[in-house]
Amino acid sequence: MDSLQQQNALSLLSGDEAVALAAFDSGVKLGTGYPGTPSTEILETFDKLGGKAQWAPNEKVALEVGIGVAFAGARALVTMKHVGLNVAADPLFTVAKIRLDGALIVVSADDPGMASSQNEQDNRRYAVAAGVPMLEPSDSQEAYEFTLRAIEISERWQVPVLLRMTTRVCHSKTIVRRGAVTIPAPRPAHFEHDFPSRVMIPAYARPAHLRLSKTLSEIAAWNEAEGPNQLVTGSSSLGIITSGVALQYVREAAPDASVLKLGMTYPLPLERMRAFAASVERCIVIEEGDPYLVEGARTAGIAVEAQPEIFRFGELNIPRVRRILKGDTSPEPKRAPGKAPALCPGCPHRSAYAILKELGCIVAGDIGCYSLGVLPPFEAMDTLVCMGAAIGVGLGLRHSLPPEDAKRVVSVIGDSTFVHSGITGLVEMIYNPPASGHVLVILDNGTTAMTGMQEHPGTGRTLDHAKTGKVVFEDLSRSLGVRNVYVNDPTQDPEEFKKLIQTCLDTPEISVVIARRNCLLAARSIREYERCNEQQTN
């Protein structure tokens, strides 16, 4: 950085990097999460800055660890992509009602338009459903400031706070002024017994629910008076209510409009919205994703115009906002199709898929690079639902299909996904085996490849690649009671892999086949980490 930038403490950061910087500047004790585009870089950056960051096996565990940190009076940052919050929803709904001592910030990185996801759910709905206050940054500066604000709010009202980001906020780089907001230093970690506030048996959970309702009213009043909402005074003929990155498109598509940009979108500052709507001739709500703000406004009896339904799908941008303002719902120009992503040349998944296809398998698939096995030339993956679903879905198919088809069903899951939510599926496979048996293939390429080569419990290395405890899939499978457990490298020995799969398909027992070869892109780094770790041990 040159001296000019240092003087002004300015830097060009992605939203993810800005969240990490704020977490670091505010003394967050622990950052934890599970990798997922577009959230992954938050913890990686937090680690590089010197913060304590770790990957959890999945988002539910990450959130539970974060809750523990906040019970100890410290500050926790828990990160995940939007679908990760489905996995962490169980603790989220209850911790919302529990009195925290420190801060608990849950980052949900939504992916409207599905750049790299299986759905485009709008996680603002979770804030309402669970009763968790929510902030929505619209650029990296706000990602920085709102992370700090979220910690303040969390500590002041002793509640978790949802920081809801979207792909364009996470991955766009914009200028950040560090130190624009400062908050008090964290208090030392400590523990006090507080049974009624933290033990959610029904007798204590009932008053806790009432307490949350009271807290949310207080926060709503605060949001009305001094929440991080922004008013741009422009023409009185057009007013736009918006939040998140949509603000940026609105400012360019309608530079003369009055704009009420909401930073805290749960609980909503309904009176501000009401006053704003009354101050302009035409008031329209422009938001990326679900009609969340517009429904909130209308439920409160605020007369606002909604954007046409078609703009609920995909990301917004300047041309789409222009269309919304004109009420133009004519077909939008399609972008020329580019080159589709594909399994890399030399990818170890290639030989596995070629063989599964050759054997005529019905493949219940899962989420990772190997999802690309659905595309030509392989077209060898038949289902994809959510993380870990390969096993359950494969078992369901086996239970229901006629015997000659049932015996062709194979579940395919990656190493990181297996640890994330495949282990319980394997337990189900042992507990409720189909009559025809079943075959689970773990495509173990030694890394969380799709999100950019993150470590996981199966690699035996921590987020920053240091040696730690390792979950060995073959040992785990055998210890659970699977008798047929095989390890093979289908790239090196495709004939053996083919024979193995055929043998497993032919037996009515359950089998686990681990297809093991490091991801081609990660192999060199993995060798280097192993070498460093060995040197340190010696």
Add this chain to the structure above:
Amino acid sequence: MSSKPTNVVVAGLGGQGVLKASDILADVAFSAGLDVKKSEVHGMSQRGGSISSDVRFGERVFSPMVPQGEADFLLVIAADQVEVNRAALGQGGILIEPAQIDESSLPNKKSINVALLGVLSRHLQFPVEAWTAALERNLPEKLHEANLQSFSIGRAIGQAK
């Protein structure tokens, strides 16, 4: 808005240095004290598929994405990605493509992204020192020499035009 931002779209295939090129450009504009936003989508697109990155700079920038059909410059690193991205260009926008560079003149083929930045640099107001500094900040030291040379080759082509 009094001054419209400059819109640049950098495009190519995953692994070609699209993001590196847009990082360097954004850094140059940032160092000049301008407002800058840069946007691209990570994830799936990195598996060898098409990828593009938008860089916008000026007095004040709101949207991180260049509106379709409003790019002032389209810099494409893969010849077969030119047509796929052509619609990004605005009227009077300038296309910068690999056909403008004799690849054999470069110290290594991988630095074509930086050579094309050299061509682009002729159209922008930033001093050459700012480009050199940004290249050095964004690349590992062992690659400095080759990339500075590629940049100069591209910049000379930009000049000849």
